[in-house]
Amino acid sequence: MPIDWTALVVFVLLFVLIAALGFVAGRWRRGDLDLIEEWGLAGSRFGTVVTWFLLGGDLYTAYTFIAVPALMFGAGAIAFFAVPYTIMVYPFVFVVFPRLWQVARHNGYITASDFVRGRYGSRWLALAVAVTGIVATMPYIALQLVGIQVVIAGLGIEGAGWMADLPLVIAFVVLAAFTYASGLRAPAAIAIVKDTLIWITVIAAVVVIPIQLGGYGKIFAAIPPAKLLLAPGPANALLPYSGYFTLALGSALALFLYPHAMTGVLSASSRGAVSRNAALLPAYSFLLALIALLGFMALAIGVDKAPQFADYAKAYPRNFSVPALFIAVFPSWFVGVAFAAVAIGALVPAAIMSIAAANLWTRNIYKEFVNPTCTPAQESQMAKVVSLVVKFGALVFIVFIPLQYAINLQLLGGVWIIQTLPAVVIGLYTRWLNEKALLAGWLVGIVIGTGLAAAQGFTPVTAVPVGSYVLPSYTALATLLLNFVVAIVLTPLFNATAARGIDETRVEHYT
């Protein structure tokens, strides 16, 4: 495709504006950035509204905005599981996470691993939670870059060899620099601007495109019937469509265990701000559902058959669909706005994820196992440097390793992170489960989950045999049950053989 100069200029201007905002954000609600609580959690000063923007920008990532409609475009109705997923996540968050916020506030915890360490008195269980968080986050950061890559290519910028990756490298250096300088304040400030751009883009798209195409009826009429509804499962399925709802439920349970979600929750200034966000964040779910429908609009308008997108479709199969739709229906300047929204939409979660991973490394690995006597300034400095390392690793990953690896690893990330649920979530209510049994359950869940996912070529659903029936289930959810069984069965055994760890939290810390 030829370079669209108008779109490119608008895109670059918005990007520069946002980068500048990232640097000045360090002075917003000013704190001492030599403390990890200030750099990595913005001093927990964010009220309901900022938390809403921060979590919205954090959870509904650029990758989501590209990949969900791309899956609708390619596979149809199954991709809509993202909607029940986001419906199921918030009641869970409403019940559980204000409690986590409370105990974290009482005890100065900045990560889930901090809580597990305090609650169970087990540094090894805490290490397991920290390592899981870091490893599950890394491929997620890498995938954010895919969003940037796709829109840069959509602007018509092509290069040979290492030049092809230059725009991506520039975007990432900018991201790394402002995260280092401003900590969590940078993505929070940027999220406000970026979310506004996303809302404008999507509302324009869902109003303008159906008008151009002659209404939603025409759009859905153009979709092949096989893509409109879920395919019936195997004949001996125990429950109908269990693949669909277990994907939604498992993803919902996993989402807030990710370090970047945890960081967003813990940066809230009050317990009420967390509760209120559980009721207010569904507005973003609605946005995501509309974005999912863009995949069908791209199909209806025939971007896969348009000759001008042939090369683009070849370079980014499926993922090209929504950017191509925007190019086809919007004026150039608005294409620039929409693409900037996606690219900036990648920076916010990438920044928060790298901060969250850095917090975990510094607090729960470096300070716990390497240098227990480090000063607060050393701790903060370590976190800043690690956030750079994490992002650089993601960049190397996406430039040198086939994209499919990152996608597979991100799928595994969901299977891994959900294994921390028994320790973190059940731990908020009872410490009946023994820490060694939890560790054993975690290990079984990780090993079996990874094995199952790999054995079926990194597709998310496993056919669990139940007698003569099968229950197709999201692998993460199935292995979480296994994890629970192991933890429950082994608890009396470990209780009988050794003394329990010490609980530093008190009942009154939770309410």
Place this chain on the structure above:
Amino acid sequence: MQGNGSRGYRVWYLLLLVPYLAMVWVSSYNKLEPEWAGIPFFYWYQLLWIWIGSALTVIVYFATRSHHR
């Protein structure tokens, strides 16, 4: 709030189970009809549940508000 019925507010939390039941029962909504504004049932029904889920959370928030800040 101590004493008789101080735990009664917890009943409100049962409302939060409703969206899960609705979404797990996929057979009830994996169909094209009735359409709304040209949008098949499968799509608009799930969109609607985003708002119902949010509304239920708001109700539980206000009903249990005095018990947690």
